[in-house]
Amino acid sequence: MSAQIIDGKAIAEKVxxxxxxxxxxxxxxxxxxxxxxxxxxxxDPASATYVRSKQRTCEQLGIRSIGHHMPAxxxxxxxxxxxxxxxxxxxxxxxxxxxxxxxxxDEEAILNSIDLEKDVDGFHPVNIGRLAMKGRNPxxxxxxxxGCMRLLSETxxxxxGANAVVLGRSNIxxxxxxxxxxxxxxxxxxxxxxxxxxxxxxxxxDVVIAAVGRTEMVTGDMLKxxxxxxxxxxxxxxxxxxxxxxxxxxDVDFESAKEVAGAITPVPGGVGPMTIAxxxxxxxRAAEISLAKK
Numbered sequence: 493m494s495a496q497i498i499d500g501k502a503i504a505e506k507v508x509x510x511x512x513x514x515x516x517x518x519x520x521x522x523x524x525x526x527x528x529x530x531x532x533x534x535x536d537p538a539s540a541t542y543v544r545s546k547q548r549t550c551e552q553l554g555i556r557s558i559g560h561h562m563p564a565x566x567x568x569x570x571x572x573x574x575x576x577x578x579x580x581x582x583x584x585x586x587x588x589x590x591x592x593x594x595x596x597x598d599e600e601a602i603l604n605s606i607d608l609e610k611d612v613d614g615f616h617p618v619n620i621g622r623l624a625m626k627g628r629n630p631x632x633x634x635x636x637x638x639g640c641m642r643l644l645s646e647t648x649x650x651x652x653g654a655n656a657v658v659l660g661r662s663n664i665x666x667x668x669x670x671x672x673x674x675x676x677x678x679x680x681x682x683x684x685x686x687x688x689x690x691x692x693x694x695x696x697x698d699v700v701i702a703a704v705g706r707t708e709m710v711t712g713d714m715l716k717x718x719x720x721x722x723x724x725x726x727x728x729x730x731x732x733x734x735x736x737x738x739x740x741x742x743d744v745d746f747e748s749a750k751e752v753a754g755a756i757t758p759v760p761g762g763v764g765p766m767t768i769a770x771x772x773x774x775x776x777r778a779a780e781i782s783l784a785k786k
Contacts, residue, residue, distance in 0.1 A: 495721075495753040496647065503646045504639075504765035508553060511772045515554040518779060526779035527556035528586045528612065528771075529578045533571060533597065534564035539590045546588065549768050555775055558584060564594050571597060572605045579607040585778040586612030588771070591664075609781050612774040614638070614668070623671045631781065632774045637669040639766025640701060640722045641676070647755050649720040651676040655696055659683045659710065659743065660703035665724055669701050690714070702743035712748030721749055721756040724763050 518524050528550055532543045543559065550557035560574060571593075578584045587610045593599050603615050611619055614634035622630040633641075644651065656678040660666035666682065673680045683693050684704070691714040694700060702710050703724035715721065725743030742759035750756050757763055 495750045496755040497750070498643055498647050498722075498755055498757045498762060500639075500643060500757055500762040500765045503643060504769040506646075507642065507766070507769040507773055508549070511555075511769070511776050512553045514776045518776075518783070519554065522783055524779065524783060525554065525556050526585045526775050527558055527581075527583045528588065528775045529558040529560065529581075529584045531560045531562065531571070531574060531578075531587070531589045533562045533566055533590070534594050536592070539592075543590050546768055546771060549772060550775075553772055555772065556583065566594075566597075568597055568601065571602055575602060575605045579605075579610060582782075584610065585782055586610055586771075586775040588613050610778055612771060612778055614774065615663070620663075620668065623668060623675075632777070633672065633770075634664060634668045635770040635774065636665050636724060636763065636767045637672050638770040638773075639763055640669060640724065641672050642770065643722060643757060643763065643766060644699070644720060647720065649699060649755065651678045651699065654678045654698040655681070656699040656701070657681050657683055657693055657697035658701045658703065659690075659694075660701075660705070660724070662703065665703040666701075669703065673699070673701075700744075704743050706743055708741055708743070708745040710744040710749065712745065712750075712752040715749060715752045717752055718754035719752070721753045722763060723757050723759050726759060726764065 530543050547557040547559055578587050587606050589602055608616055608618055611632055614632040619630035619632055622628040656673045658666050658670045661682050661684050670680045670682050683690055694714040695716050697716055697719055700719055700721045705725055707727040707729055723742035723744040727741055728738040729741045731739040740760050
């Protein structure tokens with residue numbers, strides 16, 4: 493029996509519609525429009541594509557998009573000065589510095605310079621620290637992990653008491669994902685390249701979050717029957733039948749996994765659409781925080 497395919501596009505559209513309605517209500521009741529500022533440093537094609545997609549989604553939902561594109565040789569002081577200016581701008585509710593930054597820049601210092609109440613990416617150390625602490629809540633949760641949690645919730649996956657394995661320990665996905673699952677009362681194991689007997693770990697998991705960046709490394713025979721599988725990976729796999737010469741696949745071998753899992757996200761069309769949708773939700777929340785202080 494094949495797994496339930498978790499439709500990230502449909503769930504992301506549900507989130508976008510909630511944001512669209514929230515923005516419309518805010519404008520009608522308070523004559524206020526949320527604003528999201530994006531900061532792109534350099535000419536990385538993937539980063540430029542991501543930023544354009546975020547800006548386009550802002551326009552579709554009625555959010556003001558304020559784009560800043562800086563040269564690749566911008567200095568640390570120049571980038572931090574721009575962030576400080578955006579912190580002080582009342583028309584900007586959220587600030588997103590597109591990662592990765594050029595290697596000569598201090599990424600941590602730049603993220604630290606973002607006002608906590610405008611940290612819609614959820615990467616500020618205080619937000620991450622609150623996420624890690626029992627009884628504390630961050631103002632914003634990193635968008636991809638937040639999207640994964642929404643996918644699990646919309647699919648009806650029971651996390652209370654579940655065994656969850658997070659494959660990958662990045663600051664952007666793996667670590668905050670593990671914290672969120674723990675807050676939802678799952679028993680969490682973080683696996684990585686040094687993990688002994690990874691298949692054995694995965695076979696005990698009711699929930700698997702694959703975010704390691706290795707093409708189709710998780711196969712169906714590694715999974716517990718009925719497990720919920722969220723595939724965060726986006727990898728290029730050679731495919732001569734495609735015009736581009738490749739197709740996009742995840743960290744999970746979808747064809748074998750869907751015959752074992754209870755529910756699974758496809759790649760593309762699973763986690764990807766959720767990331768930008770949750771960014772829009774965080775931007776609306778940032779505007780609500782700003783309004784509450786006025």
